Amino acid sequence: MTVAIVGVGATAQGKLPGATPLGLQVEAVRLALADAGLDKAEVDGLLTQPGTTASEGARNYLRLGEALGLAPRFTASLSMGGATGLVLLQLASFAVASGAANAVACVFGDAARTGGSRFSAAAGWGDSWGIWGMFSAAANSALTARRHMHEFGTTSLQLAEVAVACRRHASLNEAASMREPITVEDHQASRMVVDPLRLLDCCLISDGGVAFIVTSLERARARRRRPVAVLGVGQANSPETIGNPAWWYVPHQETAAQAAYRMAGVAPRDIHVAQLYDNFTISVIVWLEHAGFCKRGEGGAFVEGGRIRLGGALPVNTAGGNLSESYMQGWLHIVEGVRQLRGECGARQVPGAELCLVTGRGMTLNCAAAAVLARG
Amino acid sequence: MADKPLPTITDENRPFWEATRHGELRLQRCRQCDRYRYPIAASCPRCLSLDAEWAAVSGRGRVFSYVVFHQVYHQAFKDDVPYNVVLVRLDEGPFMFSNVVGVGNEQLRCDMPVTVVFERVTDEVTLPRFRPEEDR
Numbered sequence: 001m002t003v004a005i006v007g008v009g010a011t012a013q014g015k016l017p018g019a020t021p022l023g024l025q026v027e028a029v030r031l032a033l034a035d036a037g038l039d040k041a042e043v044d045g046l047l048t049q050p051g052t053t054a055s056e057g058a059r060n061y062l063r064l065g066e067a068l069g070l071a072p073r074f075t076a077s078l079s080m081g082g083a084t085g086l087v088l089l090q091l092a093s094f095a096v097a098s099g100a101a102n103a104v105a106c107v108f109g110d111a112a113r114t115g116g117s118r119f120s121a122a123a124g125w126g127d128s129w130g131i132w133g134m135f136s137a138a139a140n141s142a143l144t145a146r147r148h149m150h151e152f153g154t155t156s157l158q159l160a161e162v163a164v165a166c167r168r169h170a171s172l173n174e175a176a177s178m179r180e181p182i183t184v185e186d187h188q189a190s191r192m193v194v195d196p197l198r199l200l201d202c203c204l205i206s207d208g209g210v211a212f213i214v215t216s217l218e219r220a221r222a223r224r225r226r227p228v229a230v231l232g233v234g235q236a237n238s239p240e241t242i243g244n245p246a247w248w249y250v251p252h253q254e255t256a257a258q259a260a261y262r263m264a265g266v267a268p269r270d271i272h273v274a275q276l277y278d279n280f281t282i283s284v285i286v287w288l289e290h291a292g293f294c295k296r297g298e299g300g301a302f303v304e305g306g307r308i309r310l311g312g313a314l315p316v317n318t319a320g321g322n323l324s325e326s327y328m329q330g331w332l333h334i335v336e337g338v339r340q341l342r343g344e345c346g347a348r349q350v351p352g353a354e355l356c357l358v359t360g361r362g363m364t365l366n367c368a369a370a371a372v373l374a375r376g
Numbered sequence: 377m378a379d380k381p382l383p384t385i386t387d388e389n390r391p392f393w394e395a396t397r398h399g400e401l402r403l404q405r406c407r408q409c410d411r412y413r414y415p416i417a418a419s420c421p422r423c424l425s426l427d428a429e430w431a432a433v434s435g436r437g438r439v440f441s442y443v444v445f446h447q448v449y450h451q452a453f454k455d456d457v458p459y460n461v462v463l464v465r466l467d468e469g470p471f472m473f474s475n476v477v478g479v480g481n482e483q484l485r486c487d488m489p490v491t492v493v494f495e496r497v498t499d500e501v502t503l504p505r506f507r508p509e510e511d512r
C-alpha cells in the first residue's frame with residue numbers, strides 16, 4: 001500500500017483541568033495540520049474515537065466535524081478501545097488507497113483524568129460479571145497474568161521489568177506525565193490492585209488529544225516532514241469473551257500482527273523498534289509473543305536483561321507508553337512510531353530506526369490491531 | 377451503601393436461576409450441534425440454531441485462572457476485600473466466572489479441582505459458587 005502518515009499532533013497530556021474531549025481533539029488536529037504543513041481545506045476525511053467522557057459517543061464525528069468546519073466525504077466514529085487508533089489507520093489507508101479520500105485526519109481526545117473515568121465497570125452482557133465481584137479492565141489482564149504465570153513461569157519481577165523500562169523511556173520524554181525513574185523494588189513495593197497486578201503494573205488515566213493525518217505516499221513526499229509509510233496494517237477480533245476457551249491469551253493479537261507483517265512483506269527480525277500496547281505490564285509480555293519476537297510463553301524471559309530498554313535488542317515503548325507517558329489508548333504509540341522513524345526523538349532516539357511495529361488492544365481483550373510503519 | 381449487583385431475571389435466563397434456586401446447575405445445550413454454551417444466549421454461537429435445552433451439568437470443574445481484588449471498584453464489596461474471583465472451566469467445557477469459598481485466597485491454584493455450591497442471596501437469586509474438591 002502506498003499510503004503514509006504525513007503529520008502527527010499531540011496536545012499536553014496528564015491532568016488538564018477545564019479541558020474537554022472536543023477541545024483536545026481540535027487542538028490535536030491543529031497541531032497535526034501544522035506538523036504536516038497541510039491546510040485544513042485539504043482534509044476530506046475524518047475518523048474519530050470518542051473519548052470516554054464524550055457524551056455524544058458514536059456521533060463524535062459530527063461534533064468534531066462541526067467544530068473543525070469540515071465537510072468530509074469520508075467520516076465515521078469507532079469505539080474499539082485501545083485498538084481503535086490502529087483500526088482507524090487501517091480504514092484511513094483503505095480510503096486513501098481507493099480514492100475515497102485524499103487526506104484523512106484520525107483523532108482522539110479524552111478528559112478521562114479530570115472527567116473521572118475509572119475504567120472499573122464489569123464486563124459482559126446480560127448477567128454481568130459484577131455479580132461475582134468481577135470489575136475493571138485490570139482484572140481481565142490479571143486473569144491473563146495469573147494463567148501466564150501458571151503455564152509459563154512468568155514472574156512479577158518480569159512484569160516489573162516492563163514498568164521500569166517504560167518509566168526509563170518516559171524520563172527521556174519531556175512530554176511524558178510520569179518521569180521519575182523507578183526500580184524493580186519500587187514496583188514490588190507498590191500496592192496490590194488486583195493480584196497479581198500491582199499499582200505499577202497499571203497504566204495512567206489521562207487527559208489529552210492526539211491526531212494523525214493519512215494521505216498517499218506521493219502527496220506526503222511533497223510535504224515538509226519526512227513521510228512515514230504505512231507498509232502493513234491488520235486487525236483481528238474475538239467478540240466472544242469467556243465463550244472462547246483461548247480468550248485469556250488473546251491469540252487474535254497474533255493474527256493481527258501476522259496480517260500486518262504479511263502486508264508489509266517483513267518479518268519480526270526486521271523490526272528496529274516496537275510500540276506495544278501496555279494497558280498493563282502483562283500485555284507487553286503477551287504482545288512480544290504474539291508479534292513473533294519470542295516464542296509462546298517466553299515473553300517474561302524476553303524482557304529480562306534490559307532487552308526492551310533503549311540500547312537493548314528491541315527497544316519497546318520508547319516514549320514511555322500508556323504506563324508512563326500518558327494513557328491515550330495507544331494513539332501516542334502511533335505518534336511515537338512516526339517520530340522514531342523521522343529521527344526526531346533526541347535522547348530517546350533508536351539509532352537507524354527504519355521499521356517500527358505498533359500494536360493495540362481494546363475492549364474486554366476483544367479487539368487487536370497492528371501496523372508496520374517505515375521511514376519513507 | 378450500594379447493594380451488590382444481582383442478575384436481572386429475564387425469560388432468556390430464568391431457567392438458569394430457577395435451577396440454582398433448586399440446587400442445580402443447568403446450562404444451555406444446543407439441540408442441533410450438542411454443544412453446551414455459556415454465557416446464556418438466545419442462539420448457538422457455533423451453528424446459530426435457536427433450539428436448545430437446559431441440561432444439568434456436573435457442577436465440577438477446575439480453576440482456570442483467578443485474581444484477588446484488593447482495590448474496591450464497587451462500594452458494596454468494600455468489606456469483602458481481599459476477595460477472589462475465579463474463572464472456572466466446567467468439566468463439560470464452558471467457562472464461568474465465580475468465587476471459591478471455604479479456602480483462603482493464598483491456597484488458590486490454577487487447575488485446582490472445584491465443585492459447585494449454592495448460596496442463597498435473595499428469595500429469587502441463588503448464586504453458584506465453588507469449593508475445593510479433593511484431588512481427582
